[in-house]
Amino acid sequence: MYRTEVRQMTAEAKPASLQLTERQEARRRRILHASARLASRGGFDAVQMREVAENSGVALGTLYRYFPSKVHLLVATMQDQLQHMHETLRKQPPADEQPAARVAHTLMRAFRALQREPHLADAMVRALTFADRSVSPEVDTVSRLTTAIILDAMGLDGPPTPEQLSAVRVIEHTWHSALITWLSGRASIAQVKIDIETVCRLIDLTAPRRP
Amino acid sequence: MYRTEVRQMTAEAKPASLQLTERQEARRRRILHASARLASRGGFDAVQMREVAENSGVALGTLYRYFPSKVHLLVATMQDQLQHMHETLRKQPPADEQPAARVAHTLMRAFRALQREPHLADAMVRALTFADRSVSPEVDTVSRLTTAIILDAMGLDGPPTPEQLSAVRVIEHTWHSALITWLSGRASIAQVKIDIETVCRLIDLTAPRRP
DNA sequence: CGTTTCTCTAGAACAAGTTTCACTATCGGA
DNA sequence: TCCGATAGTGAAACTTGTTCTAGAGAAACG
Numbered sequence: 292m293y294r295t296e297v298r299q300m301t302a303e304a305k306p307a308s309l310q311l312t313e314r315q316e317a318r319r320r321r322i323l324h325a326s327a328r329l330a331s332r333g334g335f336d337a338v339q340m341r342e343v344a345e346n347s348g349v350a351l352g353t354l355y356r357y358f359p360s361k362v363h364l365l366v367a368t369m370q371d372q373l374q375h376m377h378e379t380l381r382k383q384p385p386a387d388e389q390p391a392a393r394v395a396h397t398l399m400r401a402f403r404a405l406q407r408e409p410h411l412a413d414a415m416v417r418a419l420t421f422a423d424r425s426v427s428p429e430v431d432t433v434s435r436l437t438t439a440i441i442l443d444a445m446g447l448d449g450p451p452t453p454e455q456l457s458a459v460r461v462i463e464h465t466w467h468s469a470l471i472t473w474l475s476g477r478a479s480i481a482q483v484k485i486d487i488e489t490v491c492r493l494i495d496l497t498a499p500r501r502p
Numbered sequence: 503m504y505r506t507e508v509r510q511m512t513a514e515a516k517p518a519s520l521q522l523t524e525r526q527e528a529r530r531r532r533i534l535h536a537s538a539r540l541a542s543r544g545g546f547d548a549v550q551m552r553e554v555a556e557n558s559g560v561a562l563g564t565l566y567r568y569f570p571s572k573v574h575l576l577v578a579t580m581q582d583q584l585q586h587m588h589e590t591l592r593k594q595p596p597a598d599e600q601p602a603a604r605v606a607h608t609l610m611r612a613f614r615a616l617q618r619e620p621h622l623a624d625a626m627v628r629a630l631t632f633a634d635r636s637v638s639p640e641v642d643t644v645s646r647l648t649t650a651i652i653l654d655a656m657g658l659d660g661p662p663t664p665e666q667l668s669a670v671r672v673i674e675h676t677w678h679s680a681l682i683t684w685l686s687g688r689a690s691i692a693q694v695k696i697d698i699e700t701v702c703r704l705i706d707l708t709a710p711r712r713p
Numbered sequence: 714c715g716t717t718t719c720t721c722t723a724g725a726a727c728a729a730g731t732t733t734c735a736c737t738a739t740c741g742g743a
Numbered sequence: 744t745c746c747g748a749t750a751g752t753g754a755a756a757c758t759t760g761t762t763c764t765a766g767a768g769a770a771a772c773g
Contacts, residue, residue: 523769523770525769550758550759550760551759551760551761552759552760562761563762566760566761566762570761571760571761572759572761
């Protein structure tokens with residue numbers, strides 16, 4: 292930790308200028324890449340800031356200018372991965388009849404992807420749930436992405452009702468927490484599957500259209 | 503972090519002898535008390551191992567003998583607090599008709615208790631979700647306690663069905679994750695309430711007895 | 714009691730996240 | 744093209760979790 296009450300960098304207020312030059316964009320990308328690679332190896336603990344800096348050919352101070360903490364870095368890494376995931380999932384929408392089944396299948400597909408890189412999943416999810424208020428904006432972005440994936444899977448006609456949004460929030464809660472119990476070896480893959488299917492029943496509950 | 507692959511203490515295998523002497527029990531209690539007090543002040547970051555050791559009149563090495571990491575310490579602190587909570591809640595069981603409402607009210611009561619000590623809640627919940635495999639047994643104990651509280655609130659006649667246990671697990675997931683979003687300022691108290699009420703609907707779903 | 718074996722203490726040492734500093738390189742505008 | 748502002752570099756310093764060591768104390772046990 293080691294963080295003074297109000298983070299007060301020398302001069303600038305918050306992030307780098309929103310418009311990055313090409314070189315800066317490349318640096319950022321190198322950093323995220325190194326982060327993901329190290330995370331794939333050994334999870335949260337294996338992502339060491341000095342090593343990330345070295346592997347991405349950037350000074351430690353620069354790394355901290357781009358991502359003000361390790362958690363920021365890993366949450367940004369998760370954003371990045373989620374983006375890919377969203378596109379991949381969008382390409383092959385689930386074919387099920389019921390919205391609940393579509394969401395459950397989509398999440399299980401995402402889960403299988405995470406199983407292929409369990410260490411990376413560990414790093415990202417641990418960072419996400421460990422994040423404190425200073426990371427709220429970034430975590431919020433991840434949350435919105437996840438919500439978008441679920442809403443996509445539901446395949447609604449119109450905008451979601453408040454009830455449906457509540458259900459989606461609860462599904463997200465379950466998703467994150469179930470991942471954690473799996474990652475820490477306290478729940479099996481089968482158990483995660485059951486939990487996801489169970490919570491997805493809430494969707495049918497909030498859209499009880501009678502034909 | 504800084505933890506070698508396999509934790510290999512000099513001689514003893516795991517924890518202190520299961521039977522603590524009186525002095526040892528007192529030490530353990532002082533440590534937990536100091537931990538809770540520091541956590542109440544400033545949350546996870548404010549619980550510094552050196553300070554816990556000092557405040558409980560114990561050497562740093564001893565602290566680590568009792569609790570092999572900060573996360574272990576905070577999870578044990580949570581166990582302790584949950585025990586109190588369980589007893590308190592048990593004394594005034596909710597009077598509602600429906601099991602779902604009973605569970606929702608019980609959890610909201612617990613939530614209000616946490617709101618009185620938000621920093622303490624922060625420390626405990628962050629530790630809980632950040633815990634890795636080495637803390638699994640302790641985290642499992644917390645999980646069982648939470649499950650017991652929920653099952654108590656449901657007030658079942660017989661043993662719960664597998665379906666009901668799934669619902670309870672999902673409720674627990676939602677409970678932890680909703681707490682986190684609240685603690686990190688990304689969800690309001692009202693939102694947590696809605697999420698809890700939403701997920702509790704699963705209970706009615708798994709016990710659709712028609713009179 | 715004396716011995717043997719733990720346990721506890723004090724304090725140094727180490728690892729990794731974070732900050733700081735003194736420079737140098739790059740960029741955008743006059 | 745030159746200049747001031749901004750960004751990046753390298754290295755050291757600082758904070759806090761964790762480990763290690765040598766010796767003092769307590770407990771079990773003959």
